[in-house]
Amino acid sequence: MSKQTLSFQAEVAQLLHLVTHSLYSNPDIFLRELVSNASDACDKLRFEALNNAALFEDAPNLEVRVAFDREARTVTITDNGIGMSAQEAIDHLGTIAKSGTKDFMSRLSGDQKQDAQLIGQFGVGFYSGFIVADKIIVESRRAGLPAAEGVRWTSGGTGDFEVETIERPARGTSVILHLRDDASDYLDRWKLKSIIGKYSDHISLPILMQKEEWDAEKSEQVLKDEWEAVNSANALWARSKKEVSDEQYAEFYRNLSYDSQAPLAWSHNRVEGSTEYTQLLYIPAKAPHDLWNRDRKAGIKLYVRRVFIMDEAEALMPSYLRWVKGVVDSADLPLNVSRELLQESRDVKAIREGNTRRVLAMLEDLAKKDGVPAATEGADGVTDVVSEEEKAAAARDAGKYTAFYAEFGAVLKEGLGEDFANRDKIARLLRFASTQADGLTALADYKARMKEGQQAIYYITADNRAAARNSPQLEVFRKKGIEVLLMTDRVDEWALSFLTEFDGTPLQSVAKGAVDLGSLQDEEEKKAAEAAAETFKPVLERLKESLKDKAKDVRVTSRLVDSPACLVVEDGDYSTQLARMLKQAGQ
Ligand code: ADP
Numbered sequence: 244m245s246k247q248t249l250s251f252q253a254e255v256a257q258l259l260h261l262v263t264h265s266l267y268s269n270p271d272i273f274l275r276e277l278v279s280n281a282s283d284a285c286d287k288l289r290f291e292a293l294n295n296a297a298l299f300e301d302a303p304n305l306e307v308r309v310a311f312d313r314e315a316r317t318v319t320i321t322d323n324g325i326g327m328s329a330q331e332a333i334d335h336l337g338t339i340a341k342s343g344t345k346d347f348m349s350r351l352s353g354d355q356k357q358d359a360q361l362i363g364q365f366g367v368g369f370y371s372g373f374i375v376a377d378k379i380i381v382e383s384r385r386a387g388l389p390a391a392e393g394v395r396w397t398s399g400g401t402g403d404f405e406v407e408t409i410e411r412p413a414r415g416t417s418v419i420l421h422l423r424d425d426a427s428d429y430l431d432r433w434k435l436k437s438i439i440g441k442y443s444d445h446i447s448l449p450i451l452m453q454k455e456e457w458d459a460e461k462s463e464q465v466l467k468d469e470w471e472a473v474n475s476a477n478a479l480w481a482r483s484k485k486e487v488s489d490e491q492y493a494e495f496y497r498n499l500s501y502d503s504q505a506p507l508a509w510s511h512n513r514v515e516g517s518t519e520y521t522q523l524l525y526i527p528a529k530a531p532h533d534l535w536n537r538d539r540k541a542g543i544k545l546y547v548r549r550v551f552i553m554d555e556a557e558a559l560m561p562s563y564l565r566w567v568k569g570v571v572d573s574a575d576l577p578l579n580v581s582r583e584l585l586q587e588s589r590d591v592k593a594i595r596e597g598n599t600r601r602v603l604a605m606l607e608d609l610a611k612k613d614g615v616p617a618a619t620e621g622a623d624g625v626t627d628v629v630s631e632e633e634k635a636a637a638a639r640d641a642g643k644y645t646a647f648y649a650e651f652g653a654v655l656k657e658g659l660g661e662d663f664a665n666r667d668k669i670a671r672l673l674r675f676a677s678t679q680a681d682g683l684t685a686l687a688d689y690k691a692r693m694k695e696g697q698q699a700i701y702y703i704t705a706d707n708r709a710a711a712r713n714s715p716q717l718e719v720f721r722k723k724g725i726e727v728l729l730m731t732d733r734v735d736e737w738a739l740s741f742l743t744e745f746d747g748t749p750l751q752s753v754a755k756g757a758v759d760l761g762s763l764q765d766e767e768e769k770k771a772a773e774a775a776a777e778t779f780k781p782v783l784e785r786l787k788e789s790l791k792d793k794a795k796d797v798r799v800t801s802r803l804v805d806s807p808a809c810l811v812v813e814d815g816d817y818s819t820q821l822a823r824m825l826k827q828a829g830q
């Protein structure tokens with residue numbers, strides 16, 4: 244084909260204008276997009292070669308090279324991936340509507356789809372080159388075509404582009420950017436390398452750059468003909484679990500979180516189905532100092548097909564799990580997705596729900612393993628055989644939930660008010676101090692210890708455990724040996740207002756209303772109380788009269804044993820504890 248000049252499709256011309264003028268405020272991302280295209284091209288080759296190994300020719304090692312030339316003022320991104328024929332260059336670089344990716348996707352059969360790590364739907368990345376370049380030359384040869392069928396595509400990024408046939412022995416594509424005057428920054432090894440480190444470190448192919456060396460004669464850095472990988476070529480989460488050691492998971496966590504302590508637990512999964520993504524989620528050992536800042540962004544990094552998109556993707560985790568660290572790599576989202584778009588995306592909603600389920604399941608698992616089962620004794624009295632491995636695993640996880648709960652238990656309670664769908668699961672993870680057990684008690688443990696005839700789970704809220712334990716409101720419970728949970732976290736009162744029952748049993752504050760102990764209260768006591776109410780009627784009237792601005796009602800109670808009087812609030816009213824908190828907060 245001799246040189247031809249073609250016009251961009253109208254939409255492309257518009258898009259180009261948009262891209263260069265306003266879409267990207269951050270010019271660095273041109274490199275992310277072009278490296279991402281290079282990586283995609285290698286994925287495509289790898290995929291096509293599944294059925295035709297000859298496509299690898301004599302270069303089976305797929306790689307991306309990033310080079311620059313100070314004199315020519317060019318930055319060049321080269322890959323040895325699938326390449327483009329002349330017609331493909333015209334179609335894919337001149338038309339948005341017909342993105343090569345879409346075409347490729349439609350050719351996939353279900354099964355192969357899983358092997359290939361494929362590409363999104365938005366065809367705008369390539370044009371981001373025009374943010375920094377006033378001329379782009381693409382030279383390419385498609386895998387499988389002869390060297391004589393290479394193509395050169397050239398454009399100044401305005402109305403049209405040129406295409407011509409060239410001789411190109413090397414398979415794959417070079418994108419040569421002729422930099423604008425104001426983009427000289429990119430003629431710098433350190434600059435390019437740091438952008439690659441920031442955005443493309445986890446591209447699973449090596450990204451190579453030439454080494455540099457000081458030339459004393461010229462007294463400047465000169466490029467050597469020696470290439471080295473500048474990324475870790477290591478998308479840890481894209482590997483299978485079996486290939487990743489515990490140390491590698493822990494190291495990755497350190498890079499991700501800047502936390503010097505090892506994580507308590509992690510979970511790494513490839514989720515398939517209508518929304519496909521990989522999640523690698525970590526539970527930290529220590530709470531960050533700003534845990535209570537509800538504006539704190541989530542600790543999740545979002546990647547799309549191994550290309551970094553954003554930090555702190557709050558849409559991927561509910562607020563009460565904002566302390567979870569990790570990576571989500573989506574196969575479905577477009578590369579140019581914004582925070583605003585994330586909020587509305589159905590895929591993102593599915594990912595958030597999947598992440599939530601996963602974290603709650605991890606916690607449940609830790610909670611289960613919290614005590615060390617030395618050897619479990621079966622019902623028949625025969626000791627079950629526990630493998631060494633199981634014992635080691637149990638010993639490793641023993642005490643972790645307690646440690647976790649001390650750090651994050653209170654923030655987990657926010658979930659009762661925030662995540663109705665998972666309220667039961669969250670309730671099962673909660674632990675409280677109790678009048679009848681050392682350490683912390685789960686609601687299920689409380690239920691298992693309930694007295695016969697007891698119809699509610701009783702709790703008291705207070706500033707601290709001593710105040711809770713000494714409350715006169717507990718007297719009758721103590722006398723009857725009924726367990727009461729002691730709630731002393733600031734969030735308890737608020738959180739518990741969302742949890743009216745657990746596993747079919749209502750939760751009841753001992754400081755509210757007339758506590759009805761039901762069948763636990765014997766007939767005689769009831770009669771005695773009624774008689775007392777009669778006897779003390781005149782006294783009650785007088786107390787009511789003199790306290791009329793301060794108390795709604797004064798009544799005889801059976802809840803006290805030693806103390807003469809106590810304050811209670813009506814069912815449905817704020818408790819004294821919450822009333823005090825609101826007052827402190829100036830409400
Ligand atoms: P997307 O990557 O989302 O499809 P781009 O604008 O980044 O959109 O790229 C448009 C198309 O150009 C790609 O789909 C692909 O067909 C083609 N392309 C771009 N870069 C390369 C490359 N390095 N090798 C092969 N094809 C490429």
Ligand code: MG
Nearest residue numbers: 279280368369
């Ligand atoms: Mg792209």
